Amino acid sequence: MDMAPYRARLAQELVTLAVESAAAKEALAPVALDPQSVGRLSRMDAIQVQAMAQETERRRQARATALRAALKRIEDATFGSCLACGEDIAAKRLEFDPAIATCIDCAGRAS
Numbered sequence: 384m385d386m387a388p389y390r391a392r393l394a395q396e397l398v399t400l401a402v403e404s405a406a407a408k409e410a411l412a413p414v415a416l417d418p419q420s421v422g423r424l425s426r427m428d429a430i431q432v433q434a435m436a437q438e439t440e441r442r443r444q445a446r447a448t449a450l451r452a453a454l455k456r457i458e459d460a461t462f463g464s465c466l467a468c469g470e471d472i473a474a475k476r477l478e479f480d481p482a483i484a485t486c487i488d489c490a491g492r493a494s
């Protein structure tokens with residue numbers, strides 16, 4: 384099994400996530416109490432926008448963790464084996480998402 388394309392995809396996605404995280408920094412900053420702001424509603428809007436940004440960032444971090452784990456599995460030569468049962472993960476599944484760590488059976492059982 385040629386790991387290079389998978390490794391490249393995983394690494395590339397990590398870079399993309401890092402760039403997105405950096406770009407989102409501003410939205411994640413604490414909501415300022417701007418005396419010029421139009422009042423309570425706009426502040427609530429700002430808080431809501433921030434909450435969404437935090438949720439997006441949380442998902443990015445979770446995804447980054449999964450990507451790093453997959454890269455580690457490549458290093459450990461366990462990539463492509465289901466973490467739960469040890470069976471081979473279908474190539475199509477890995478093609479779809481190289482960070483997937485379980486076979487279709489175990490994924491189905493988990494959800």
Ligand SMILES: [Zn+2]
Nearest residue numbers: 465468486489
């Ligand atoms: Zn399995």
